[in-house]
Amino acid sequence: MIHERAMHLYEHIIQEIRMQIEHRVLQPGSRLPSVRKLSRQKGISISTVLQAYMHLEDMGLIEARPQSGYYVRQQLRYLPPEPSMQRFAPRPAHVENVVTLVEDLINTYQYSDFVPLGAAMPAPNLLPIRKISKLYASLARQHTHTIARYEHPAGNMELRRQIVLRAMDWGGVFTPDDVITTGAATEALTLCLRAVAREGDTIAVESPCYFGILRVIEGLGMRALEIPTDPKTGISLDSLHTVMRRHQITAIALVSNFSNPLGCCIPDNYKAELVALASEYEIPIIEDDVYGDLYFGMQRPKPIKAFDTEGWVMLCDSFSKTVSPGLRVGYTIPGRFYDNVYRLKIASTLASPTLPQLVMAQFLQTGGYDHHMRTLRRAFASQIQSMTSAIGEYFPEGTKVTRPHGGFVLWVECPRNLDTLALHTAAMQEKISIAPGRTFSQTDNYNHCLRLNCGYPWTPSIQQAVRTLGRLASHLLNTH
Numbered sequence: 232m233i234h235e236r237a238m239h240l241y242e243h244i245i246q247e248i249r250m251q252i253e254h255r256v257l258q259p260g261s262r263l264p265s266v267r268k269l270s271r272q273k274g275i276s277i278s279t280v281l282q283a284y285m286h287l288e289d290m291g292l293i294e295a296r297p298q299s300g301y302y303v304r305q306q307l308r309y310l311p312p313e314p315s316m317q318r319f320a321p322r323p324a325h326v327e328n329v330v331t332l333v334e335d336l337i338n339t340y341q342y343s344d345f346v347p348l349g350a351a352m353p354a355p356n357l358l359p360i361r362k363i364s365k366l367y368a369s370l371a372r373q374h375t376h377t378i379a380r381y382e383h384p385a386g387n388m389e390l391r392r393q394i395v396l397r398a399m400d401w402g403g404v405f406t407p408d409d410v411i412t413t414g415a416a417t418e419a420l421t422l423c424l425r426a427v428a429r430e431g432d433t434i435a436v437e438s439p440c441y442f443g444i445l446r447v448i449e450g451l452g453m454r455a456l457e458i459p460t461d462p463k464t465g466i467s468l469d470s471l472h473t474v475m476r477r478h479q480i481t482a483i484a485l486v487s488n489f490s491n492p493l494g495c496c497i498p499d500n501y502k503a504e505l506v507a508l509a510s511e512y513e514i515p516i517i518e519d520d521v522y523g524d525l526y527f528g529m530q531r532p533k534p535i536k537a538f539d540t541e542g543w544v545m546l547c548d549s550f551s552k553t554v555s556p557g558l559r560v561g562y563t564i565p566g567r568f569y570d571n572v573y574r575l576k577i578a579s580t581l582a583s584p585t586l587p588q589l590v591m592a593q594f595l596q597t598g599g600y601d602h603h604m605r606t607l608r609r610a611f612a613s614q615i616q617s618m619t620s621a622i623g624e625y626f627p628e629g630t631k632v633t634r635p636h637g638g639f640v641l642w643v644e645c646p647r648n649l650d651t652l653a654l655h656t657a658a659m660q661e662k663i664s665i666a667p668g669r670t671f672s673q674t675d676n677y678n679h680c681l682r683l684n685c686g687y688p689w690t691p692s693i694q695q696a697v698r699t700l701g702r703l704a705s706h707l708l709n710t711h
Contacts, residue, residue, distance in 0.1 A: 241279050241282050248287060260302060262299075266280045290613060291613040292304060310620060310632075313632065316467065317676050321456050321470060323454045323479065324455060326446075326454070329446045329449050329670070346662065346664065347687060348693075348697075349664030351666075351686065354688060356688070357606075358554060359603045363594065367586065371586060374589060377589070380585075382585040384576050385573065387585060387592060390412055391562075392407050393592050393595040398564075412562045412583050414559045414560075414580065417443060417561075419549070420443070423565055426545075426565065427515045429481075430451060430452035433456050433480050434483070435456045435471060437458060438458055439642070442671055457674060462633045463495055463634075464495060465490060465496070466485055471483070483516045483517065492666070493635075493642050494636075496635075499532075505538075509543040514543070515545055515566075516539075517545045518534055520547070521552050522637060522638040525639065526637040527608060527637050534546055542567030543566060543567065545568055554600070559584075560583075617694075618693075627701070627708055629646040630704075632644070639686040640686075645680065646708060651667040651668050654667065665681050665682070666683075667681050
């Protein structure tokens, strides 16, 4: 386990070198200080420097040359600037047409001839599908009697144990009786929203907001209140505090770590302040943490739930983004609202399927998950970097891109007069899927933005697709 001080210095070195590369202080091909030299300069251990260099190498920013040292990678291109927070006055709105806008993303994901930059999904070849298939076959033979019965409404006991054990990594102290398993995160979000709000109630969300949350709010007949959100630090606490004082909201729903679509990660002190606000105003926080395990640093960021002592935070999570979307295994730890969620689970589905839960429990128990995640995080970090560089090379001047430190999506802010819904239509003709900005909002604030999926390994076809998107965007700008 890395010492807390070393962990801080390790992350500081990464950020320092990354900024020097992004601002062209360190040019492609530049030699970095040797491990021993940087160790002496910073007054830190050689192992801490090595960890930082190895991580920067995994991100695709630097490369090791045998018997020569570490260098900035030659293929690095100009990196576009980062977007800033859109400022606006939050107004509640009925959520409409989200399902219609998402249909193309879902449909194109099924087509093998489309370049899948729209739906936020990892490539199948990066997932442990072969291991999962073997576990499925083996456990189906072993548990014939178990899968012939209804599972407990709260979920498979062994899976709940494994979830509780994993929560200890970020300081979560729970028992299996605190957990309810679900059909992935969507059911968890739906149950939690139904448990605390009714039709017509107002839910505070990030802006831009993950369309899955908007879709659930729309389906339940509730209203969304979009809160300005910073691409680095997440939802604006000042704006949120203002609307909470006015008693405009019934609940808060957000993605805490490596948010979809911005990729932002709420700092720990902000998370603690969020929990304090929730407790003060007695407003529940519905936290979606499906990307929390996809961190690029050495330590998993804590969920908001880690700071919750009074049960106002309802944690939702799933393994769809990390292990298998088809398993449909998720869970919630709903705190003081457990009984409400439990009753709704019984009323809606009674129980989740047994076999997928057994498979996931076994995968977590044997250590296969941890080994898989190390590989997956390295892949996503590299793919994010490649996509960012390509956008900088091919997209129109003035384009801005987020710099997430986890997950596998990028938020792209194009020049204001570019309509990304028109870009989406043109891209579909080229068999390229993207997610236009208006998919993530009920306002017109993001009509010039889009989200790109970086869940697939960087290949010539994906590079060509980004080049084509840049060409189409430039053409739309010139004909505007």
